[in-house]
Amino acid sequence: MYVVRPVELADxxxxxxxxxxxxPGVHTLxxxxxxxxxxxxxxxxxxxxxxxxxxxxxxxxVLESPQDKTIVGTAAIFAAAGSNGTYFSxxxxxxxxxxRDLNISHSVHALTLCSELTGYSQLSSFYVGEQEHGTPExxxxxxxxxxxAVLAPHRFADRFFVPLAGVTDADGGSPFWDALxxxxxxxxxxxxxxxxxxxxxxxxxxxxxxxYPVYVPLLPGDAQAAMGQIHPSGELAxxxxxxxxxxxxxxxxxxxGGPILQAHKNSLRTFNGALQxxxxxxxxxxxxxxxxxxxxxxxxxxxxxxRAVITHxxxxxxxxxxxxxxxxxxxxQIAEGDTVICVRI
Amino acid sequence: xxxxxxxxxNDLDALYVMATQVxxxxxxxxxxxxxxxxxxxxxxxxxxxxxxxxxxxxMFVMEDTSNGRIAGVCAIKGAVxxxxxxxxxxxxxxxxxxxxxxxFTRMDTLYLSNDLTGSTELCSLFLAPxxxxxxxxxxxxxxxxLFIAQFPHLFTEKLIAxxxxxxxxxxxxxxxEGLxxxxxxxxxxxxxxxTAVGKKSFIAELMPRQPLYVDYLPEDxxxxxxxxxxxxxxxxxxxxxxxxxxxxxxxIFDAGPVLQARVSELRAMRESTLAEIGLTTDWDSACAPExxxxxxMLVSNTTLKDFRMILSQSVPVNGAIALPEAEQQLLHCHxxxxxxxxxxxxxxxxxx
Numbered sequence: 001m002y003v004v005r006p007v008e009l010a011d012x013x014x015x016x017x018x019x020x021x022x023x024p025g026v027h028t029l030x031x032x033x034x035x036x037x038x039x040x041x042x043x044x045x046x047x048x049x050x051x052x053x054x055x056x057x058x059x060x061x062v063l064e065s066p067q068d069k070t071i072v073g074t075a076a077i078f079a080a081a082g083s084n085g086t087y088f089s090x091x092x093x094x095x096x097x098x099x100r101d102l103n104i105s106h107s108v109h110a111l112t113l114c115s116e117l118t119g120y121s122q123l124s125s126f127y128v129g130e131q132e133h134g135t136p137e138x139x140x141x142x143x144x145x146x147x148x149a150v151l152a153p154h155r156f157a158d159r160f161f162v163p164l165a166g167v168t169d170a171d172g173g174s175p176f177w178d179a180l181x182x183x184x185x186x187x188x189x190x191x192x193x194x195x196x197x198x199x200x201x202x203x204x205x206x207x208x209x210x211x212y213p214v215y216v217p218l219l220p221g222d223a224q225a226a227m228g229q230i231h232p233s234g235e236l237a238x239x240x241x242x243x244x245x246x247x248x249x250x251x252x253x254x255x256x257g258g259p260i261l262q263a264h265k266n267s268l269r270t271f272n273g274a275l276q277x278x279x280x281x282x283x284x285x286x287x288x289x290x291x292x293x294x295x296x297x298x299x300x301x302x303x304x305x306x307r308a309v310i311t312h313x314x315x316x317x318x319x320x321x322x323x324x325x326x327x328x329x330x331x332x333q334i335a336e337g338d339t340v341i342c343v344r345i
Numbered sequence: 346x347x348x349x350x351x352x353x354x355n356d357l358d359a360l361y362v363m364a365t366q367v368x369x370x371x372x373x374x375x376x377x378x379x380x381x382x383x384x385x386x387x388x389x390x391x392x393x394x395x396x397x398x399x400x401x402x403x404m405f406v407m408e409d410t411s412n413g414r415i416a417g418v419c420a421i422k423g424a425v426x427x428x429x430x431x432x433x434x435x436x437x438x439x440x441x442x443x444x445x446x447x448x449f450t451r452m453d454t455l456y457l458s459n460d461l462t463g464s465t466e467l468c469s470l471f472l473a474p475x476x477x478x479x480x481x482x483x484x485x486x487x488x489x490x491l492f493i494a495q496f497p498h499l500f501t502e503k504l505i506a507x508x509x510x511x512x513x514x515x516x517x518x519x520x521x522e523g524l525x526x527x528x529x530x531x532x533x534x535x536x537x538x539x540t541a542v543g544k545k546s547f548i549a550e551l552m553p554r555q556p557l558y559v560d561y562l563p564e565d566x567x568x569x570x571x572x573x574x575x576x577x578x579x580x581x582x583x584x585x586x587x588x589x590x591x592x593x594x595x596x597i598f599d600a601g602p603v604l605q606a607r608v609s610e611l612r613a614m615r616e617s618t619l620a621e622i623g624l625t626t627d628w629d630s631a632c633a634p635e636x637x638x639x640x641x642m643l644v645s646n647t648t649l650k651d652f653r654m655i656l657s658q659s660v661p662v663n664g665a666i667a668l669p670e671a672e673q674q675l676l677h678c679h680x681x682x683x684x685x686x687x688x689x690x691x692x693x694x695x696x697x
Contacts, residue, residue: 097528099550102539106530108553183560184441184450195446204443208450211439215553217527218561 002137003331004144004299004308006047007040007060007074014071015040015062018127029074029125030197039076046079047304051155054079054121059148061306063128063141073128073138077145079155082118085201089117089163089251089260092228093213110213113206117251120262121149121156124163126237133236136310139345140297142240144308146270150341152303159264161251162241163200165231166258176257179223184208193255200254209254228252228259245269274341275316276301281336282313282323294344298324300332301339307332316342346411347481348675349488350653351392352404352418357385359415360406363471373469374418375538391423392650398499399424403492404469405652407476407485410675417472417485421492424501426462432548433458433603436570436593437556453559455570457552461594461603465493467506470580480641480656483689486583488654490613491645495652495685497608504608505594506584509577510601511569520600523566528552536598552597570600577601586691588612617687619647620661622668622680641689644668646676653677661686 007015015036019029030036039060046057056079063073081087090111098105123145128138149156168174168189177189185192185208196202216224228248230238238259242248245268246261253260265271294315299308311328322342329335352360357378364376384402391401400423407417425431434455441450467489472482493500512518521533528551529536539547559567571591573581581604588611589604596603608614644666645654653676659668666686673679 095553097551099547101550102547104530104547104551108528110553110555179561183452183558184448185446186448186450204445207443208441208446208448210441210558212454212555212558213553214561215527215557218524218557 001066001309001327001331002072002132002140003064004061004075004141005064006306007043007062009037009040009044011062011071012037012040015074018071018074018129029127043076047306051079051152054154054156056080056083057155058083059145060125061141061144061148063132063137065132072132073141074125075127075141075145076123076125077149077156078122078124080118080157081120081122081161082115082201085203086115086206087118087120087122087201088113088115088205088209088254089200090114090214090254090257091116091251092249109216111216111252112213113209113211113254114251117161117260117262118201119157120159120161122161122163123241126162128236136295136345138236139240140308140310142237143244143270143297143343143345144299144306146244146268147274147297147299147308147341147343148303148306149265150271150274151299151301151306153265155303156265158266159262160246160268161260161262162237162246163253163260164234164238164241164258166253166256167226167229167231168256174226174256175220175222176226177255179219180214180257181209181255184210189256205254223257227257229257230259231256234258243269245272270343274343276339276341277316277322278320279329279334279336279338279340280321280323281329282325296322296342297345298322298328298332298340298342300334301341305333310345346655346671346675347407347409347416347484348653348655349405349407349417349419349485351651352385352388352406354385354389356406356415357382360385360418363415363418363473366473367471373420374471388420392652394649399427399463399501401499405485405488405492407472407481407488409476414473416476417481418469419467419471419485419489420469421489421500422466422468423499424463425466425505426459426464430459430549431462432552432597433461433594434597434600435460436559436595439556439558455557455559455595457554457556457597458594461503461505461605463501464503464505464605465500465608467504467584480689482579483583484643484654484656486580487587487613487643487687487689488645490587490611491617491643491654491685491687492652493608493611494613494617494687495645495647496649497614500608502607502609503605504589504611505603505605506589507596507603508581508601509574510596510599511572512574512599518569518599519563519565520569521598523563524557525552525598533598540598548597566600571595571602573601586612612691613687616692617685618661618664619683620664620666620686622673622678622682622684623665624667643687643689644672644676645685646678647683647685648677651677656689 043060058078060076062071065072091114093110172190174189246263248259251260293312387402388404404420435458437454439452589606591602594603644657
């Protein structure tokens with residue numbers, strides 16, 4: 001059974017192997033062992049911390065495969081995106097151009113450097129191995145982050161966003177970058193991403209990026225076309241997140257123009273649909289003929305020992321308890337009588 | 346003989362005929378009988394001093410006295426932008442620099458501005474094609490400086506001239522296509538017509554209000570910022586000789602340069618002199634600084650109401666000038682009257 005759990009120190013080697021696979025320009029995991037270790041330590045400290053106001057915590061979850069317990073996926077959530085700085089993005093403004101004298105009315109898009117996402121919680125570093133691509137487990141991994149937020153709402157903001165990698169060509173160039181960021185940074189896209197370490201909260205961004213709105217019609221066609229377009233590797237995440245209730249179009253990334261999905265927690269399915277249930281033990285061989293079995297993501301109800309798995313059971317809406325087989329209880333490290341939260345997948 | 350003179354109410358028809366030959370890109374000279382009639386009325390009132398100086402619009406025509414034809418026109422507007430906003434782009438600089446990355450980027454920007462509000466404007470210069478020979482263009486353009494030198498109290502401190510911007514042979518304006526079209530969604534000529542008829546509020550409504558980075562414009566649009574229309578290049582040179590210079594302001598539609606100067610800095614203010622019409626004695630000539638015999642002089646009378654100016658070969662010597670009888674008639678002057686004179690061309694050796 002696949003289990004989503006917080007990352008542990010023992011996972012360093014496994015994450016390093018994953019980081020080697022992920023693509024350049026797609027900022028999912030840090031590339032060096034040192035930085036991976038940092039990230040893991042921060043996550044462990046974050047889970048252990050007592051939080052009043054969300055700030056610098058960053059939580060990293062991993063997907064552990066049933067065979068030999070290897071790690072096949074990662075997903076992170078940051079309590080506040082701008083921790084130690086300001087999270088910069090381009091807001092996609094629509095300027096209405098109206099002249100009554102001339103009987104003209106049309107709209108012009110403009111990109112404005114903004115820091116509105118600074119206080120949001122940020123989902124990031126989503127990656128699953130090829131075998132798990134498109135499986136319910138991938139959805140479990142993506143959603144587990146939000147289930148954790150349901151369990152511990154005080155650790156997160158009321159709004160969430162997810163930046164997704166934008167389109168790049170075969171050489172790692174970005175048409176959006178070439179039309180915009182390059183003029184200010186005077187370097188290639190990958191070089192810029194490297195010097196900035198994929199961050200969007202550095203002071204040098206405000207030093208270099210345009211202070212005034214960039215009028216979209218003035219950008220070359222290929223750059224306009226790249227706005228809000230996702231890198232093929234981000235398609236899975238995009239589909240999972242839009243199904244979850246995230247919305248695109250309001251913000252894009254300042255470097256590659258990739259979409260930034262965002263939502264208030266009340267419009268997310270995990271928040272709407274999470275059911276808190278008491279655990280009972282399911283019969284060894286359930287009578288599958290009697291009731292239709294539905295797929296649920298189940299997470300242990302404790303914020304200090306968070307784990308999530310997928311299980312099948314009858315519809316939970318009208319029940320007080322959830323019957324979980326012994327192996328599921330074991331995977332979640334819970335026992336009969338504990339509470340769990342369940343979300344339909 | 347050619348005389349540049351204050352326009353009169355009788356010149357309306359001739360002015361209209363002239364305007365039909367102008368073509369696009371000159372917003373102040375459109376063949377529209379109503380508009381021209383209104384403007385002419387203001388011009389006549391300006392010379393008569395019946396309206397306040399900032400509302401005045403001094404129009405001059407160049408008349409060929411041999412056939413009575415109007416061969417050219419030019420004007421000085423007392424002040425621009427006081428009844429409806431006067432827009433320009435100011436070319437500014439923004440530096441983006443990061444010490445951490447060792448990046449230093451200097452970006453040209455265009456700021457929508459009304460900085461030139463209240464300036465006196467030289468405008469509406471047009472010379473009929475068959476008169477574009479010899480010194481005619483100079484006479485017409487420079488007549489205005491002599492007028493300003495004679496009546497400097499009528500003008501504000503700053504003088505500007507908008508130059509027609511670069512257009513391709515097809516009439517396409519690369520700057521407009523690269524910028525304005527995205528916001529106006531109409532052809533350049535149409536926009537041009539609208540500004541001419543005074544419907545300028547749409548500029549504020551439709552133009553981007555925020556500064557623009559020049560680097561975002563297509564290359565052909567970037568290249569023509571501050572460049573004049575090929576046919577306007579000689580006119581630009583004439584104005585530069587008289588002390589106007591490009592200071593980074595351009596037209597918001599075609600990016601043609603705005604030349605500017607302080608009235609006190611004009612060559613005409615420094616070098617023009619008054620002289621009395623009369624005989625110059627040999628003794629006077631002998632003591633006078635030597636000047637090249639064929640150096641033509643701009644000579645004007647000193648009456649505002651009936652301002653007239655000609656090009657003469659006579660040279661003032663010690664406050665006197667021997668103008669031939671025919672030239673005196675063109676200027677509506679007599680012996681003993683005072684005239685203002687200015688050499689047509691820059692003196693080669695001003696200190697001799």
